[in-house]
Structure formats: C-alpha cells, structure tokens
Amino acid sequence: MSELVHPYHRFIRPTVTHSSFCPGCGDGTIAQSILRAIDGLDMDMDDFVFVSGIGCAAWIPSPLFNADVLHTTHGRPIAFAFGIKMGLTEKKVMVVSGDGDLVAIGGNHLIQNARRNIEMVVICSNNGIYGMTGGQAAPTTPMGVKTTTTPYGTFENVFEDISGLVIAAGASFVARWTTGHPRQLTASIKKAIQKKGFAFIEVISQCPVQFGRKMGVGNAVQMLEDYKNRSISIQEAKKLSKEELKGRIVVGELVDLDKPEMVEEVTRMRKKAMGGAEAAVDTGRS
Numbered sequence: 001m002s003e004l005v006h007p008y009h010r011f012i013r014p015t016v017t018h019s020s021f022c023p024g025c026g027d028g029t030i031a032q033s034i035l036r037a038i039d040g041l042d043m044d045m046d047d048f049v050f051v052s053g054i055g056c057a058a059w060i061p062s063p064l065f066n067a068d069v070l071h072t073t074h075g076r077p078i079a080f081a082f083g084i085k086m087g088l089t090e091k092k093v094m095v096v097s098g099d100g101d102l103v104a105i106g107g108n109h110l111i112q113n114a115r116r117n118i119e120m121v122v123i124c125s126n127n128g129i130y131g132m133t134g135g136q137a138a139p140t141t142p143m144g145v146k147t148t149t150t151p152y153g154t155f156e157n158v159f160e161d162i163s164g165l166v167i168a169a170g171a172s173f174v175a176r177w178t179t180g181h182p183r184q185l186t187a188s189i190k191k192a193i194q195k196k197g198f199a200f201i202e203v204i205s206q207c208p209v210q211f212g213r214k215m216g217v218g219n220a221v222q223m224l225e226d227y228k229n230r231s232i233s234i235q236e237a238k239k240l241s242k243e244e245l246k247g248r249i250v251v252g253e254l255v256d257l258d259k260p261e262m263v264e265e266v267t268r269m270r271k272k273a274m275g276g277a278e279a280a281v282d283t284g285r286s
C-alpha cells in the first residue's frame with residue numbers, strides 16, 4: 001500500500017518533524033490557509049520571501065515553511081520586509097506575526113509602511129495576548145482580563161480595531177476574519193498576494209492555553225464557537241449602530257483600493273534620476 005502524503009507536505013521544511021503550536025492553537029489554521037492560497041494561485045515557495053518577528057505566530061513561516069524566511073527581532077519584521085522588497089522587487093514578501101509583535105512594539109512600522117503603501121502581505125494572528133512569553137497583557141487584551149502581568153485585571157484602554165488603524169494609515173487592502181472562517185481567509189489571502197500595495201489581514205485566533213484558560217472562555221472549540229456567534233459581515237454591520245456592534249467581530253474585506261505603491265514609485269524615480277545622469281555624461285555636462 002502506498003503511503004499517503006499530505007498535499008501541502010511539499011511546502012514544509014523537511015527538517016521540521018513536529019509543530020511548535022499548543023493543541024488547539026489557531027496558528028495551524030492560519031498556516032494552512034496561507035498554503036492553500038499559495039497552492040490555489042499555482043505559485044510556489046520560490047515566489048516568496050517570508051518574514052516574521054518573535055512570538056508563537058512568528059513560528060508559522062519559520063521554521064515551518066520550506067522557503068526563504070527571515071525570523072527577525074521582536075517588532076521589526078515589517079522593517080525587514082520593506083528592505084527585502086526594495087532589493088528584490090519581483091518577490092512576493094509576506095510577513096506573518098502576532099498582535100504583540102505587529103501592533104505593540106512594532107506598531108509604528110505597521111502604520112508607517114501602511115501609509116507608504118509598500119507592497120507586502122501582512123498577516124496578523126490576533127490572539128489578544130502575548131502568547132509565547134506566558135500570557136502577558138497586550139494592547140489587544142480586553143479591559144479587565146486577568147493576565148500574568150495584570151493579576152487584578154487589565155486597566156489599559158484597548159486597540160479594539162487594529163484593522164481600522166491600518167485602514168486609517170492608508171493600506172490598499174485590509175480584511176478581518178477569524179480562525180472559524182478558513183475558506184474566506186484563504187480567499188482574502190489570495191487577493192492580498194495579488195494586491196499591488198500594503199495588504200493587511202487580521203485573523204482573530206484562539207490561544208486556548210494562555211488566553212482561554214485565563215479568560216475562562218473555555219477550550220479551542222468553545223472559543224471557535226464564540227467567534228462564529230459574535231461574527232457579523234461588514235455588509236450587515238453597516239446597518240447597525242456602534243452600540244449594537246459592541247462585542248461583535250466585524251468580518252470581511254474592509255478595504256480594497258488602488259493607489260500608488262511606493263517601491264514602484266521609487267524605482268521609477270531612480271530610473272529617471274539615472275537617465276538624467278547618463279544624459280549629463282553624454283553631453284559632457286558635469
């Protein structure tokens with residue numbers, strides 16, 4: 001009898017023999033959605049450079065994907081990704097990291113590169129906590145939740161709408177899904193990969209170990225059920241008031257715009273400047 005091989009086995013680094021994710025973690029769903037999107041577009045790993053920061057979600061591309069991957073310092077993957085895109089304009093650059101990495105310590109890289117509209121795909125696994133380091137409060141942790149660093153409950157105001165933040169900063173494409181929407185997530189990742197500009201996808205993702213236990217919201221299945229129950233499409237959400245939307249997760253493709261992309265603009269300007277320099281040499285002008 002022949003051995004059954006998973007269709008995405010070819011995307012996985014051969015030296016990886018086990019997953020670094022806890023049982024029930026949403027990051028496996030995100031990893032598979034990325035691979036489904038790449039496969040669905042008939043692309044392969046050589047078309048991409050992946051970049052991640054530090055945290056559980058950062059383990060999705062590194063070491064899991066058999067590709068060129070930069071596992072960078074905490075909060076800095078988008079800065080590295082910008083550098084890669086400037087040097088290797090023909091590559092698709094995809095950042096995969098956590099809410100802490102991208103929105104807390106890395107928040108300024110996120111908004112400035114969205115503003116510049118640098119072509120890259122950024123996938124943010126938003127589990128509302130610093131998962132890998134033991135469940136400390138993040139800017140995305142809901143108010144009042146008891147965490148390792150807030151034994152009496154968090155007292156900070158929260159980034160409730162990080163997709164909204166990235167839209168306001170100027171990104172071309174922004175979508176939000178949960179790990180309970182793997183098919184819709186895959187379809188949005190496909191669009192994001194094809195987008196000329198900064199494409200951001202927020203994935204509300206369950207961390208049953210560090211978040212579920214502490215919040216008392218239960219195990220992975222209960223967390224997924226909760227996501228499904230609270231989700232509302234952007235089309236339906238538009239009919240409701242702010243009050244009515246309290247506690248709901250607005251999902252869908254929130255923004256899809258065509259606007260100038262900075263790496264292309266820089267390349268055009270560089271060509272123009274070089275053309276000017278060559279013309280100056282031709283005519284003997286200094």
Ligand SMILES: Cc1ncc(C[n+]2csc(CCOP(=O)(O)OP(=O)(O)O)c2C)c(N)n1
Nearest residue numbers: 054055056057074098099100101130131132
């Ligand atoms: C400069 C710096 N500050 C803090 C840390 C510790 N640290 C590593 S990962 C992390 C947070 C990870 O949270 P998130 O990005 O949400 O990823 P998750 O594990 O939840 O997927 C922190 C605070 C670090 N490695 N470097």
Ligand SMILES: [Mg+2]
Nearest residue numbers: 098099129131
């Ligand atoms: Mg996190």
